Structures are given as C-alpha cells and as structure tokens.
Amino acid sequence: MNTPLPGALAHFQDAFALALLTPEPAAAIPSEVAALTAQPAFAVYRNTVMKGCVDALQANYPAVARLVGEEWFRAAAAVHVREMLPADPTLLHYGSAFADFLARFQPAAELPYLPGVARLDRFWTEVHAAPSLSALDPAAVANLTSEALAEVVLHPHPAARWAWFGEGPIYTIWSRNRVDEPFNAELDWRPEGALLVRPRDAVEWIALDAAGCAFLDACAAGGTLGEAAQAALQAQGDADLALLLATLLKAGAFRENAIQ
Amino acid sequence: MTTVLTAGLSLKPQHYDAALACPAEGLWFEVHPENYMVAGGPRLTWLEAIRARHPISLHGVALSLAADAESDPAHLARLALLARRIEPVLVSEHLAWSTWRGAYHPDLLPFPRTSEALARIADNVSRAQDALQRRIAIENPSHYLRIDGHAWDEIDFLTELARRTGCGLLLDLNNVYVSASNLGYSAEAYLDAFPGERVMEIHLAGHTPDPNLGEALLVDSHDAPIAPEVWALYERLIARTGAHPTLIERDDKLPDFATLLSERERAESLLRAPFAMAA
Numbered sequence: 001m002n003t004p005l006p007g008a009l010a011h012f013q014d015a016f017a018l019a020l021l022t023p024e025p026a027a028a029i030p031s032e033v034a035a036l037t038a039q040p041a042f043a044v045y046r047n048t049v050m051k052g053c054v055d056a057l058q059a060n061y062p063a064v065a066r067l068v069g070e071e072w073f074r075a076a077a078a079v080h081v082r083e084m085l086p087a088d089p090t091l092l093h094y095g096s097a098f099a100d101f102l103a104r105f106q107p108a109a110e111l112p113y114l115p116g117v118a119r120l121d122r123f124w125t126e127v128h129a130a131p132s133l134s135a136l137d138p139a140a141v142a143n144l145t146s147e148a149l150a151e152v153v154l155h156p157h158p159a160a161r162w163a164w165f166g167e168g169p170i171y172t173i174w175s176r177n178r179v180d181e182p183f184n185a186e187l188d189w190r191p192e193g194a195l196l197v198r199p200r201d202a203v204e205w206i207a208l209d210a211a212g213c214a215f216l217d218a219c220a221a222g223g224t225l226g227e228a229a230q231a232a233l234q235a236q237g238d239a240d241l242a243l244l245l246a247t248l249l250k251a252g253a254f255r256e257n258a259i260q
Numbered sequence: 261m262t263t264v265l266t267a268g269l270s271l272k273p274q275h276y277d278a279a280l281a282c283p284a285e286g287l288w289f290e291v292h293p294e295n296y297m298v299a300g301g302p303r304l305t306w307l308e309a310i311r312a313r314h315p316i317s318l319h320g321v322a323l324s325l326a327a328d329a330e331s332d333p334a335h336l337a338r339l340a341l342l343a344r345r346i347e348p349v350l351v352s353e354h355l356a357w358s359t360w361r362g363a364y365h366p367d368l369l370p371f372p373r374t375s376e377a378l379a380r381i382a383d384n385v386s387r388a389q390d391a392l393q394r395r396i397a398i399e400n401p402s403h404y405l406r407i408d409g410h411a412w413d414e415i416d417f418l419t420e421l422a423r424r425t426g427c428g429l430l431l432d433l434n435n436v437y438v439s440a441s442n443l444g445y446s447a448e449a450y451l452d453a454f455p456g457e458r459v460m461e462i463h464l465a466g467h468t469p470d471p472n473l474g475e476a477l478l479v480d481s482h483d484a485p486i487a488p489e490v491w492a493l494y495e496r497l498i499a500r501t502g503a504h505p506t507l508i509e510r511d512d513k514l515p516d517f518a519t520l521l522s523e524r525e526r527a528e529s530l531l532r533a534p535f536a537m538a539a
Binding site: 007008009010012013014016017020035036039040041042043044045048049052053056085086087088089090091092128129130131132133158159198201202 | 294295297298299300301302303304305321322327328329335357358359360361362363364365366367369371372374376377380404405406407408409442470472473477479
C-alpha cells in the first residue's frame with residue numbers, strides 16, 4: 001500500500017463520523033469512506049451509535065417516553081441525536097438540551113406540557129448524580145428568634161432542584177408518569193411547582209407552591225431568609241412562611257452550614 | 261497485589277443485590293467506569309459496597325485511544341479519580357475510537373492500522389498509564405468491515421504497542437471468533453500467534469448473527485450465552501498460555517444472576533484444570 005499522508009487518520013475519522021449519521025442513500029458520504037459505507041456491515045456501526053444514543057435518552061427521559069409511547073419517543077430522539085451527539089461519554093448526562101429540543105420540535109406542538117415534563121426528568125437525573133452532602137438539620141434553626149432567623153443565609157442542597165410551571169399541572173403529569181403505575185384520576189389544569197431532593201440515596205419529590213419556588217430562588221441567589229420570605233410573599237400573598245420553611249427543612253432542601 | 265484472579269462477571273445494576281450477597285470464592289466484577297463518573301449518589305454507594313466485598317475491574321469504553329487526538333484530559337482525570345476511589349484490580353480499554361471532535365459516538369470504531377495510528381495510540385496509552393499510575397490492558401476489537409490501508413497486522417500492531425508503552429493486552433476471544441468469521445481468517449491461527457505473555461485478562465461473551473445478513477455477519481452483541489466455538493478457543497488458549505483472569509461479559513438480555521454464575525463456574529473449572537495450571 002501507499003504510505004499514508006500525515007493527518008490521514010484525522011481525515012478518516014472526519015469522514016467516518018460524518019457517514020455514521022448520514023442516512024443512506026446519500027450523496028454526502030465522503031469519498032474516503034465510500035468503500036466502507038458500501039459494505040452492509042457499515043450498518044452495524046450506524047445502528048450501534050444511534051441505538052446507544054436513543055437508549056440513553058429513553059433511560060434519561062422515562063416520563064416523556066411513557067407519555068408519548070416508545071415508538072414516537074424513539075423517532076423524536078433520533079432527530080435530536082442527529083442534531084446533537086453526546087458531549088460526555090457518561091450517557092447519564094446526555095440530553096441536557098432535550099427539553100429545549102421538544103419545545104421547538106414541530107410534531108410535539110400539540111403537547112405543550114412535554115418540555116416541562118422533560119425538565120423534571122432532567123432534574124431527576126441531576127439530583128440522582130449530585131454530590132453526597134449532609135442536609136441541614138432542622139434543629140439548627142429551631143431555636144433562633146425571628147429577628148435572628150431573618151438574617152440567616154441558607155444554601156440550597158446541591159441535590160435539590162425546583163421549578164414553577166405557570167403553564168399547567170406539569171408536576172402532576174410528570175409524577176404520574178415517572179412511576180410505572182396506571183392512573184385514571186382527573187387532571188386539574190392549574191399552575192404547579194415541584195421540588196426534587198435526595199435526602200438519602202433515593203430521589204424524592206414533593207409539590208411546591210409559587211412561594212416555595214421563589215423562596216428557594218432567593219436562597220440560591222445568596223439572599224437572607226428575610227429576603228427569601230419577601231420574595232415568597234411577592235409570589236404568593238397568602239404564603240404560610242413558617243410552614244414553608246418547615247417543609248423545606250424536612251425535605252432536606254438545604255445543605256449543612258454554620259449558622260451564625 | 262497478591263490477589264490471584266480467576267473468573268469474574270460483568271456487573272449490571274439489575275444484579276447488584278445478588279452480586280453483593282454472592283459468596284462465590286474468588287468472584288470479581290467488571291464495570292464500565294463511565295457509568296460511575298458522577299459526583300455522588302447511589303451509583304457510587306452501590307459500587308463501593310460491592311468493592312468492599314469483591315475485587316473490581318474498570319473496563320473503559322470512552323478513552324478513544326485511536327482517535328487522532330489526545331485523550332480528553334478531563335475524562336482521564338475522572339477515570340483516575342474513580343480508580344483512586346475503587347482501587348480496581350485491573351484497568352482496561354479498547355483499540356478503538358469513540359470520541360471525535362468533542363462528540364461521543366457510543367461504539368468502538370475501527371481505523372486503518374498505520375504507523376501514524378500506532379504512534380498516536382501509544383502516546384494515548386502512555387498518558388493513561390501515567391494518569392492512572394499503573395499498567396493498563398488494551399483489548400483486541402471486533403471487526404465487521406474490510407478496511408483498505410492496514411499497514412500492520414493486528415497482532416504485530418498490538419505487540420508493538422505493548423513494547424512501546426509497557427501496556428498489557430486484554431484478549432477477547434469472542435472478538436477473535438467474530439472477526440475471523442466476518443473477515444474470513446482462522447481464529448485458531450490468530451490465537452496461536454497472540455503474545456500470551458502480554459495477556460492480563462481474557463473476555464468471553466456471546467454474539468448473534470446480523471438480523472439481515474445472518475451468519476455472514478456476526479455481531480459482538482454481548483446479549484447471548486458464550487458460543488461453543490468460543491469455549492473451544494478458550495480451552496485452546498489456556499492449554500498453551502496457562503490461566504489468565506477471565507471475565508464473562510454480558511451487557512444485554514440479562515439472564516438471572518445464577519445463569520451467569522454457571523457460565524462463570526465453567527470458566528473457573530477450566531482455569532483450575534491441571535493443563536491450565538501446568539502451562
């Protein structure tokens with residue numbers, strides 16, 4: 001054979017990678033690998049790469065997959081894969097742009113709740129893989145006066161994720177489809193929020209109102225509990241702040257820190 | 261360092277509880293490190309619990325050693341971090357590429373075996389061994405395509421790679437069988453020429469005929485029991501080279517744990533047979 005030119009390996013890999021995602025028959029197959037893509041066995045690589053990516057999205061977005069059915073999900077996922085391959089070989093992390101993809105994916109236009117459900121599936125994955133740190137013991141703030149409490153800064157736990165969904169009952173739709181159980185209950189179409197946490201090894205979730213989401217947003221921005229309480233009241237005038245803080249502490253939404 | 265490994269099993273999440281409880285003597289497990297590259301949480305908890313009772317081997321799929329680029333230093337750092345945490349008994353990778361220009365292709369992709377490729381792979385293997393502070397084993401690939409432009413025979417290529425870097429080799433006998441069948445050469449001749457003194461680990465796995473092409477194209481699917489022909493290659497190899505740590509690889513269509521254990525028992529008994537010990 002001829003001595004390959006320097007850079008031949010890079011040219012080969014550019015061409016091979018392009019051909020992997022180019023459906024046949026296509027004029028776009030680079031000539032460097034035409035002799036390879038002409039072999040039926042090239043399909044083994046095409047299929048393995050596509051299946052690996054689609055399997056990962058299906059594993060990472062189970063509530064979305066359950067809502068739309070496996071066939072629709074895998075077809076939509078394949079479109080996303082061709083737009084964006086994984087950047088990280090830890091496929092648990094694949095799909096960070098999937099919710100945004102669903103929001104602009106024309107065939108999903110009649111399912112406006114789908115991107116929100118995908119965001120909650122993504123939250124689940126992030127919570128599942130987040131650092132293992134102790135949650136703040138509720139006793140740490142139990143004996144503070146209300147003046148002292150207002151000056152305290154609490155940091156959301158790295159394994160806590162929350163969001164408010166103004167567009168509808170995303171949390172209910174997600175939580176019903178995250179578990180593999182039949183459900184027939186009526187759906188009350190109103191805005192909802194959610195909090196996902198991992199107090200021990202398992203991911204847990206609860207509904208969270210607009211006040212709770214605003215409260216945690218303010219804490220994440222470094223605000224004091226007094227500022228977080230104001231934000232909560234702004235979001236929801238009738239918020240029960242004592243109950244809210246107790247709920248968040250019990251859920252393990254804050255990480256351990258020194259309370260001055 | 262004195263642990264003598266015999267036969268082990270791939271470990272999948274479905275079998276964690278059974279694996280943790282299994283009293284089989286000498287049992288070790290192999291995992292893909294990429295599945296445990298997380299900051300915290302149950303995956304690491306499970307792996308550390310298994311590690312407390314059984315040796316673990318890390319079998320990487322994503323260093324992309326054969327890509328014409330330095331292996332991603334961030335990925336290598338995560339691998340080294342996991343290795344410090346788990347203290348694996350073996351670390352291995354593939355003679356293949358997967359990540360290219362920032363995109364990960366979840367497969368083990370082929371390349372023409374040229375001197376340029378050899379220099380690049382040797383550099384990447386050395387980087388990995390430096391980062392991990394240990395010798396790693398490089399696995400022979402499964403072949404499906406006829407690629408023009410191989411300047412090196414595969415065994416010569418692997419032998420030279422091992423000579424340059426000091427790395428060991430992971431001999432996957434199912435890959436040997438599948439490749440020989442697909443490309444039309446003798447699996448036995450390949451095996452007889454393989455440098456046994458470099459082998460750190462053997463893989464045994466199942467394959468399936470391609471759904472469209474049948475027996476003309478065998479796919480290294482890891483979703484079936486080990487084929488009789490692969491068991492025969494295994495006996496042939498250990499009769500010549502002696503016993504090596506042997507892994508039963510199963511990634512898909514998982515049977516129950518007991519079925520995998522019985523395949524492992526078969527390998528274990530061959531490893532302990534007089535002809536293996538005497539070789």
